Amino acid sequence: MTTKSDGAGAPIGYDPSQFPAFAVTVDIVILTMSDGALHMLLVRRGEAPFKGMWAIPGGFKRPNETLHEAARRELAEETGVDVPTLLTQFGAYGDPGRDPRINVVTVAYLAVLRDVGTIVAGTDAADALLVPVGDVRSEKLDLAFDHLQIVRDAVDRARVELEVTGIATAFVGPTFTLAELRAVYEATWGVELDAANFRRSVVAEDGWVIPTGRRTQPGPAGGRPAELYRAGRAWKHGGPIHRLPRTTERN
Amino acid sequence: MTTKSDGAGAPIGYDPSQFPAFAVTVDIVILTMSDGALHMLLVRRGEAPFKGMWAIPGGFKRPNETLHEAARRELAEETGVDVPTLLTQFGAYGDPGRDPRINVVTVAYLAVLRDVGTIVAGTDAADALLVPVGDVRSEKLDLAFDHLQIVRDAVDRARVELEVTGIATAFVGPTFTLAELRAVYEATWGVELDAANFRRSVVAEDGWVIPTGRRTQPGPAGGRPAELYRAGRAWKHGGPIHRLPRTTERN
DNA sequence: ATGGTTCTGGTCGAAAAGACAAGAACTATT
DNA sequence: AATAGTTCTTGTCTTTTCGACCAGAACCAT
Numbered sequence: 001m002t003t004k005s006d007g008a009g010a011p012i013g014y015d016p017s018q019f020p021a022f023a024v025t026v027d028i029v030i031l032t033m034s035d036g037a038l039h040m041l042l043v044r045r046g047e048a049p050f051k052g053m054w055a056i057p058g059g060f061k062r063p064n065e066t067l068h069e070a071a072r073r074e075l076a077e078e079t080g081v082d083v084p085t086l087l088t089q090f091g092a093y094g095d096p097g098r099d100p101r102i103n104v105v106t107v108a109y110l111a112v113l114r115d116v117g118t119i120v121a122g123t124d125a126a127d128a129l130l131v132p133v134g135d136v137r138s139e140k141l142d143l144a145f146d147h148l149q150i151v152r153d154a155v156d157r158a159r160v161e162l163e164v165t166g167i168a169t170a171f172v173g174p175t176f177t178l179a180e181l182r183a184v185y186e187a188t189w190g191v192e193l194d195a196a197n198f199r200r201s202v203v204a205e206d207g208w209v210i211p212t213g214r215r216t217q218p219g220p221a222g223g224r225p226a227e228l229y230r231a232g233r234a235w236k237h238g239g240p241i242h243r244l245p246r247t248t249e250r251n
Numbered sequence: 252m253t254t255k256s257d258g259a260g261a262p263i264g265y266d267p268s269q270f271p272a273f274a275v276t277v278d279i280v281i282l283t284m285s286d287g288a289l290h291m292l293l294v295r296r297g298e299a300p301f302k303g304m305w306a307i308p309g310g311f312k313r314p315n316e317t318l319h320e321a322a323r324r325e326l327a328e329e330t331g332v333d334v335p336t337l338l339t340q341f342g343a344y345g346d347p348g349r350d351p352r353i354n355v356v357t358v359a360y361l362a363v364l365r366d367v368g369t370i371v372a373g374t375d376a377a378d379a380l381l382v383p384v385g386d387v388r389s390e391k392l393d394l395a396f397d398h399l400q401i402v403r404d405a406v407d408r409a410r411v412e413l414e415v416t417g418i419a420t421a422f423v424g425p426t427f428t429l430a431e432l433r434a435v436y437e438a439t440w441g442v443e444l445d446a447a448n449f450r451r452s453v454v455a456e457d458g459w460v461i462p463t464g465r466r467t468q469p470g471p472a473g474g475r476p477a478e479l480y481r482a483g484r485a486w487k488h489g490g491p492i493h494r495l496p497r498t499t500e501r502n
Numbered sequence: 503a504t505g506g507t508t509c510t511g512g513t514c515g516a517a518a519a520g521a522c523a524a525g526a527a528c529t530a531t532t
Numbered sequence: 533a534a535t536a537g538t539t540c541t542t543g544t545c546t547t548t549t550c551g552a553c554c555a556g557a558a559c560c561a562t
Contacts, residue, residue, distance in 0.1 A: 215558095219560090221560065225509075
């Protein structure tokens with residue numbers, strides 16, 4: 001049994017055989033926009049348990065690295081992408097039996113990326129797949145372990161982050177139209193926003209987006225060419241809150 | 252080394268000797284209001300390392316319990332308090348060397364409680380102390396391990412929760428005045444709010460607080476007796492956002 | 503030219519935020 | 533008892549923001 005003699009936060013007078021041993025892993029949920037819908041990256045498991053099922057990329061934490069470094073390393077190893085700052089830790093999962101063989105506690109990270117092509121480049125493409133998040137959340141796609149719960153939490157967190165910080169610009173390219181940016185909000189929230197009001201709300205926030213002066217080519221259906229913007233400073237936690245305009249009934 | 256052959260989220264074909272072993276602990280930051288200021292509960296370490304220093308209560312996770320259960324159990328063991336729903340996980344910490352002896356990954360929880368008397372009752376009072384959070388954050392009080400960082404993150408999280416959910420009512424008693432509730436916001440945010448506007452903002456939010464019809468005894472300085480309220484439904488994550496009124500320049 | 507589509511800017515009413523004044527209900531002091 | 537000081541509550545006013553909707557601008561297709 002554990003020593004609870006002094007009530008301190010960490011074990012006292014322990015030796016390595018006195019506490020239950022756990023494996024610690026990190027899992028990374030990669031979100032990205034594709035075809036106007038929110039997608040995420042999955043990998044297929046090649047061995048038991050859950051052989052053949054889809055899972056979130058991840059792996060063991062090593063003793064000589066931080067959790068954040070482990071997540072960054074695993075992501076780089078499996079996808080070839082280096083995302084130093086965009087990794088956000090959003091939860092730890094340690095239910096007994098979540099891995100049928102050993103005791104595993106996993107720490108989950110969230111990354112929002114814009115370019116899908118460079119993501120799958122570094123890994124075996126046959127084992128990696130970009131799927132709509134909606135298919136995962138609606139259980140049209142079964143995930144290994146408790147990864148469904150992890151994905152749900154990841155999307156919830158992404159919504160909050162989207163509202164509080166400025167990571168929405170991480171979803172789009174280095175230069176983007178406000179319609180693309182609006183699509184990110186609409187896809188993650190499942191709502192429809194007024195284009196005019198969204199524009200004002202975004203532009204009014206000082207330094208959020210910076211106009212480049214250039215314009216896009218209109219789509220095949222025509223339409224007025226949209227102005228191109230680039231991302232301003234991306235706010236960290238604790239920055240001012242950016243509320244996105246709500247939409248109400250319309251007639 | 253770890254197998255990264257298939258790029259799946261958890262180890263494949265492993266056996267218990269194939270992955271680095273970690274101890275997993277849970278730490279609980281207990282926040283409460285006392286004398287109009289935000290306080291937190293600390294325990295004193297009786298043995299090395301960090302002997303004699305203050306630390307957050309916590310302890311080992313067991314293999315047959317969830318992280319949440321572990322936090323709840325450790326909190327009950329050390330403080331005699333049972334808080335089934337108010338425990339919020341807010342971070343995992345696993346930097347190498349954060350415990351000088353073994354590899355420890357800790358999962359941190361946040362609890363906001365109202366009644367201090369019942370908290371310290373269940374434990375050895377000599378080892379437990381309620382201190383102002385300000386003293387910890389300003390490093391007037393040294394904490395063991397990386398607990399200072401954990402406390403800082405806890406308060407940051409509490410502020411967000413306060414703004415997004417209705418847990419502010421968890422800080423105050425079962426029945427409270429709006430001035431007490433306002434003090435919670437002012438203490439955690441370090442701002443001053445207009446009493447009249449705060450009242451409206453809180454009462455307008457439907458079901459947030461419920462008037463009891465009774466009144467308080469005025470303080471020694473007199474003053475009009477305040478109406479007593481009790482907490483309405485406490486909103487969970489995903490509920491409507493309650494913005495607290497901002498205060499601007501005054502002259 | 504004409505109609506359809508998409509982005510941009512303008513306006514207008516409703517709602518909310520914030521400042522401030524005034525009243526209400528108490529205690530303490532003279 | 534009258535008065536002053538304190539604290540909570542209510543009222544009102546101005547300013548800002550939100551959300552809806554319309555009209556124009558700039559493109560495509562036929």
